[in-house]
Amino acid sequence: MNLAAWNTTLQFAGVSAIFALSIYASLWTGVLSLAPVFFGAVSAFTFGWVTLTVGLPPVAGLVLAAAGGGLLGVLTAFLVLRLESHYLAMATIALVLIGRVLVLNMEDFTGGVAGTLAPGDLGTWLWCLGCLGLAAYVLARLRGSRFGLAASAVREDPAVAQSLGINPRSVQLVGFVLSGVFGGMAGVLQASFLQFIGPDTFYTHLGFTTLAAVVLGGAFHWLGPIIGAVVFTALPELLRGPLGEFDSIVTGLLLVVIIIYLPRGLVDLRRLRLLRGRGKTAVSE
């Protein structure tokens, strides 16, 4: 693979990482949600429309999409948060399915089957790393905060969290808002990199590979999804040489192996702490 190809691949890895953080933001509060794909679709097509048809500058489109994503996150939360975990996951998958149908049928707005163009102005390293950095910074700051501790508590044991005065629904609502903002940003960047978006750009495939990236990297620290996304974007490119078009065999295999043998992913703070703890006792003995 030549340098230009690597450049493109890594930029896509950056966008995938923002999508992965969007999934992580919900997962942090104990919600398995594929809604980020839906958020991405809505924001990407909105971005295409406001920049090319309405004539707003691309940066305004990005800001609008991020804000709109947050709002969509709130709406989605109100719609699905009453459901129990299995149903909730299903409802977000249903949202992704419905998203594609909407894209297909709102032709004036989305271009229908043919898809639509999007300006490539934001498809640069600067915007990619800027948005990724912003998302990572927010999550890192929240980690030890009141919200961060509550989110982890709700995820690990919602009943105990409740007995500490934490309302799981409101913590998860915040998770959905973060997820919506990140998903909105990722959708716009994806559109700007591809410069063309269609009904299949934001569909189950994106959702499942992004989820796979989160699981691989680790869903218990914000660094995990980023590393997972980079590995998951770069690996197929590396494997394309030896395996040809069947590189996804490794993707699938990796996913099964990871969830069975490394269920907390590559970046696992708990394992680190365990090791560190053991080291300490060894010293004190």
Added chain:
Amino acid sequence: MSNAIEIEGLVKTFGGLRAVADVDLRVPQGSIYGLLGPNGAGKTTVLNMISGFLTPDQGVIRVHGKETHGLPPHRIAREGVSRTYQNIRLFPGMTVLETVATGAYQRRRSSILGAVLLSRAERRERAEVTAKARALMEQVGITAPPGALAETLSYGDQRRVEIARALAAEPRVLLLDEPTAGMNDAESHQVGELLLTLRGQGLTLVLIEHNMRLVEEFCDQVTVMNSGAVLAVGTLAACLEQPDVREAYFGKRSDARRIETLRRARRG
């Protein structure tokens, strides 16, 4: 003296089985109150209804005069009720310090935005919470370092972390479900002393406890339950005067002891 908890006519049925049948309970404010009875008597079910994990089928629960039955657990927690668990429930992956700090959730005011921008209020609050968590760790007698994974601590220390986590919420009522299970006599006694200190700070404590010596030494009053109903109310000594209490409770105490010995052997 007014009551911290008042329960009238509490009923809970599981699939036709009456786990709690018409229970009344009055816990005076600022007391250490024991909930006794053989296994399966319905003690934990009562505790679960007070903290809101279970909704009573019938009956009234008042905490400091306010009706709480039917409220979700987090609303009851905000009325000043905290608790620990019979089967320890710590958050996997969290350090001791994080676990205790999580308990302070209700006492913190910082916003999402403040946390992201790391405002001065946020920094001050974090420092306060950390200091408070460390103080609580010391008060309950946790010897492990604050950065250790809570789930790797000794059994007794895990129970103490649960108590510290509950206390971080600054409750007015603390419910303890077998706080000394798995502890040796010296450790149990330490817990008893801690209860006295907390009572001195104005807390009301309700505990389910099998260790009779501890109950005798530290509980102001007890309620003895059997098969979901109240057998006796009063001081331990008075309750033990009643023949049906002796029959129900001491008949089974050998069981409780045997189970406890087994548990210890398995753990050791």
Added chain:
Amino acid sequence: MTLVIQQLVNGLALGAVYALFGVGFALILTKMGILNVAHGTFATWGALVAYFAVADVGLPFPLALVVGVVAAGVIGVLTDLVAFEPLRRRNAGLFAPIIASIGMWILLLTVAQAVFGATATSFPDHAVPSGPIKFAGLVILPAQLLNIAAALLVAFGLHLALTRTRFGAAVRAISADPRSATIVGVNAARTLRLVAFTAAAIAGLAGVLAGLSSNNVSFDLGEALLLKGFAAVVVGGYGDIRGAALAGFMIGILEVVSAQYISSGFRDAITFGVLLVILVLRPQGMFGERKLARA
């Protein structure tokens, strides 16, 4: 009037495939507590194996159908052994099996593409009688009858097996608690394998019939079925597989009718819209109980 009845028949025949698929999907979801996304690929494999049994090996269609169904069932058992059994042993919770099943989905689909080559095709014309049956002004294809008969047979058969037999009792015991089931003398391992086989074999059957009636055997076949089968399970409810079957038929009718009277473009929009409305307003489904089994 004839048109309406004709549409109903077409809808039933289409819905029969959804019902069939939904029943197997529901079996795994409700009894094993696993949201198995790879279930669609079982249908793809069933259809592809049956196709190659007919086209390359030259087996008669009924025999090829059996081969396809058994192949799908075997793949289902392998999936269960490789992906779900280790998680079950670890008591890994709700999310892990979903993720493992995504991995199996990618894996099985790519292997299928590698083995069969990535071309869409259809069963040969002589596979089943293609002459339409004319009856009271209606035109019914033999494949349509086959669909409906298969769906009814499987749904009722499975329901009876689950409610009236020792197998059903074993499944209920395991779905309540896999560990204590073993204690009361249920052979948990064998029952789990049998459930995995049955569910996947039904998916395989749905795949073959879907390929037959749409004249299209391709790698997307399973995914399309998965989405509709998923809708059928959600709409029908989780407690009872009859709900999934009934909802499958309803979705088929809804699709045919909305394509006829509204717009064919909105066919899927209506199905998924109903799906979302049901999820939000009545998450236990139209005919279902409230609780899901735990993984």
